[in-house]
Amino acid sequence: LDRWRTAVRRAAAAVSRAGVLRDGEIASIKFAMTRGDELDHAGPTGWVLGFAGADPSAVRAAGVAAVVLDRGYRHDVMHTAPWLLQGAKSLAYAVNQAALREAARRGADDVVFVSADGFVLEGPRSTLIARIDDTLVTPPPEFGVLPGTTQGDVFAGLADRRTAIVPVTREDLRRADALWLCSSTRGAVPVRALDGAALAIDHELTARMNAVLDARED
Structure with missing residues (x-):
């Protein structure tokens, strides 16, 4: 170390x-x-x-357009096939890069992966936060997603908001009133459109999230 x-x-x-x-x-x-x-x-x-x-200031303000892509395995793959090393950032980024190229082909900027049985996972280079019923939620690492340190810092810094790490289905994603993709390099970036459907950007909450993240260096 x-x-x-x-x-x-x-x-x-x-x-x-x-x-x-x-x-x-x-x-x-x-x-x-x-x-x-x-x-x-x-x-x-x-x-x-x-x-x-x-x-990251421009993309934090304007948001990104994302598409939903099937990751190609069930949400419980970490338990049924642990040798696939899902949740370990230890192999090539070929699938992630291919997914981003597919997003660009569809006229989008980013990707939200879902499992073959309909559970939301993560982005190729980010962790998802969704606001559903006034609660900020993110999928659990047991689904084979990499635990998001940026997302964790957002939840810790927004003590006045309800937060939860819970399973999120594709249907839940459709009824969410706001989405963010969180990463260490860009912070919390709002999703302005998902599969072509416009989403409202909560600029105030986005600014609060990024204020929490930017203050970590102080």
Whole structure:
């Protein structure tokens, strides 16, 4: 852990020193770990990449258009087929990138995955928050979704709102009066349209969510 902390701090400092960041942009850090080359057995290797993330203010205000795509497995796959490693961010992003290309082909910006049996999962690069019956809800990690640290910070920071981690069906998604896609690089981004149907953007609550997230660095 000490080596990782040192590498992350060096990468962040290097991005800042290079003058890469413009006003509004944020430094993003990605790190990866591999068990090593299967041929020389040199042992685990890790690396850290620091880069400038785009200013999220415009997309936070305008929102994104998303489409619903079938992820291709049941919601209980973590229990019925744990060897598929759903919920582990450990394999290639090929499916996620292909899904985003399909969204672009349909004229949309992003994706909401659902399971083959109709339960909402997550986005290719985000966690979903839906407002249903005046409660902010997100799907449980038991459905094979990656636990969202950004979503968790939003829920923790909105103590005056009802929040819940509960199963969300595709029908629930249709009756939600607001949706957000949360990620570490963009914060809470509202969904302005889902499968071509317009959704209202709650600008006030979106601003509150992102104020909570942006304050984490203070």
